[in-house]
Amino acid sequence: MSRSVRLVPAVAFLSLGLVLTACEDSGSPDGARGAPGVGDRYFPKAGNGGYDVSHYGLTLAYDPGTHRLTGTAAITARATRDLASFDLDLQGMEVTKVTVEGAAAGADRDGQELTVRPPGGLDKGETFETRVSYSGTPRTLTDPDRSKEGWLRTEDGALALGEPTGSMAWFPGNHHPSDKATYDIAVTVPEDLTAVSNGELSGARTVNGRTTFTWHTAEPMASYAATVAIGRYTVTRSSIRDGLPVYVAVDPSQVSASRRVLARLPEVMEWAEDNFGPYPFSSTGAIVDRPEDSAYALETQTRPVYPGAPDTETLVHEIAHQWFGDSVTPRTWQDMWLNESFATYAEWLWTEDEGGDTAEETFTELYDHGEDTYEDLWSFPPAEPTTAAQISGDPVYQRGAMVIHRIRRTVGDDTFYDLVQGWTAAHRHGNASTEDFTTYVEQQVPDEDFTGIWDDWLYGEGKPERP
Template sequence: MSRSARLVRSAAALVALALPAALTACGTGGPDGAGGAGVGDPYFPKAGNGGYDVRHYALDLAYDPGTRRLSGTARVTARATQALTAFDLDLRGMEVEDVTVDGAAAPFGREGQELTVRPRTRLDRGETFEVTVRYAGRPQTVTDPDGSQEGWLPTADGALALGQPTGSMAWFPGSHHPSDKASYDITVTVPRGLTVVSNGELRSERTTGGRTTFAWHTGEPMASHVATLAIGRYDVTRSTTGSGLPVYVAVDPDQGAASRTVLARIPEVTRWAADTFGPYPFSSTGAIVERPDDSGYALETQNRPVFPGAPDTGLLVHEIAHQWFGNSVTPRTWQDLWLSEGFATYAEWLWTEDQGGATAEQTFKALYSHGEDTYEDLWSFPPARQPGAAHVSGAPVYQRGAMVIHKVRQTVGDEAFHDLVRGWTAAHRHGTAGTGDFTAYVEEQAPGKDFDAIWEDWLYGEGKPDRL
């Protein structure tokens, strides 16, 4: 992700400037057979839900841009990780019409973002069940603790749904925490003439009676915060990379000319990233380019990141790198976000180095010497210990996170670092990982090397380290 107030700057531009406990997907159960309301995330404790693990979302939605009304049926398939007499789903706003569990009507209640469901019969531990929720209303735009907006963003010709960190609960019920990933089928009906773009693969498109239905399928596990819907008028291009990977690009017509050159580099950047980080983890790649006013930031939505206007090459590299770091290897808690943003930022450094520009070492030294000129809060907190939810996307998470990665590279050497990174993405492919997992992995892969100073000074240390 790249927030508007903290857009990641290219390495060339910079040089020119002179452990929480691991969460499980099931979370913590509540009393008397009730699933917990939230998984206890350090910064978003009510996000996600305890007592079950979601396996699949099937969303059947209809949207009218004129009234801004969304109606939907969500079928959530999950496995109980404890005996359940009640469980929660995250859903912000919207009116719930009815709920069933395995086809039987189930009583439900609402309190804040929690939709509490009480199945007619107890669900046993290990049992797979399906909860169906019918709902409707005008989905909300959510303001994050850092002031940026997410959730459901109305646009001039449709809408854009972005979820990081918790905005996805504005448009469908579920367990909205990165530790609980699932596959998705998203079917959306809109007025004829509009296009719906989502994650994964477009399975079908059919028009009947003045309305068009688009059916998208995501087979690989996906965290809800990188699920997206883009509804509007787009110029769509389909192609393949040299290796045969499908490329699906949707661009607002106003951004077509400005985007054309950089979007043409998607196959090149994807191939470079695969060479650097390991096999591409998903079934397609691409991009969604909106108008600049539709979103204040880019986001690494799975398969095809969203950009607010035409991106530059550095931002394209950043968001494509997130397909490995953030989407395939997903942070287990929001406090672990530096693992995603630090690696994606470091990918920009590596790309610039490989293109014959500033080396990563030069970028690192420039950032250490005068990075605070560009990032005022660079040394205000350590990347793995943000002071609160409002700082989850702060500069230390991105820039100091990348510096941690570079310190590891300095310690192990270039060849071992290349193997280490590819091994990390393979070991946690389509899973989740926390900071402790990463530090343990690095130490296991480089026995005899001393990383204590890196963890103490760069990852967890307060203020600017005394020396390089």
């Protein structure tokens, strides 16, 4: 996510202890209920226990005139324990039918929780398919830092953004970054509109004045990185190194302003691979909407969303997120600094390589005068935001990048880039925690002592002493 346009007010939020420690609740004498939430410290209701999703098949139809969305979600999952019932996250919308393995299932709603009761229950280890049919007017949600997410109406269609919990506004699922899956998304819209999503376009078929666009994502994706953009777009299809497909969709009002920066996409991709290792996905691109459609850029997988023409630094930031956040995904929302610190540090590296300030000069300026631009820079450590509103706060981005620079300064450039590329390879298409990262660094460079970096810069309160 690009931090420059997100607002982070001080919103109080209850910390609920360690993440991912939610217990499974008793469901009935015949079995158990999967926990309605994984116990994330900042979003305790997000995600669900008792199963692991491997694939989402979403069939959607949207009418911008009535703002009505109709959908069917076919969710393939494996039970991780015996289940009499399990939950899905879905905010709003009317559920009209639920089946498990083709048989009608009972279902109840309680806030964002859709509790499903499969006939006969499910055995631990069993792979099953749940189908949920639903319809209604999808909601725009406001997250704790007052950013808008979920289903955003635009002048000519809609834009779906999911970080951190907005995806539950447009499809039911296990909406926590710890459960990644592959996706097939088919979206039917009026024939004068285009529907863009993640991955590769596998088909577009027009019948009776409506076109269905079908998108396939073969690599695992966290639901917050899923997107659908519906509207009138100028679409450019091309390829870069080794035939990697590039799909760029730009609102016509932004084509001229975006042309120069988007022309650098192949160059940025090559630079990022040189620094971070092989690109983890099978396509790349961009979605550029109008500035009024969203207040922030977002690293939607393979195809980041930009609110208006991006500058080069924002392009670099969101492309870096394809490695840090989309491929190596945080295990919990407390680990979000792993996404944003590396993406922010990528901007520092790009500027350095382009002949601007070195990363050391950026670090020093930020240490000496950073609070002039980022008022809350030293208000909390990047690995321990106090509230849910702060997971996208300045310390997560800027002070997090300072942590990365301190590691680079400690180990030297050759070892640093080996560390970075080793990290992205070790956790490619997976999840990782802050502890995973610090342990990895210590194991790879056993002769260095990183205690001061972790204690003072990653977890320490206030402004550390000058290094």
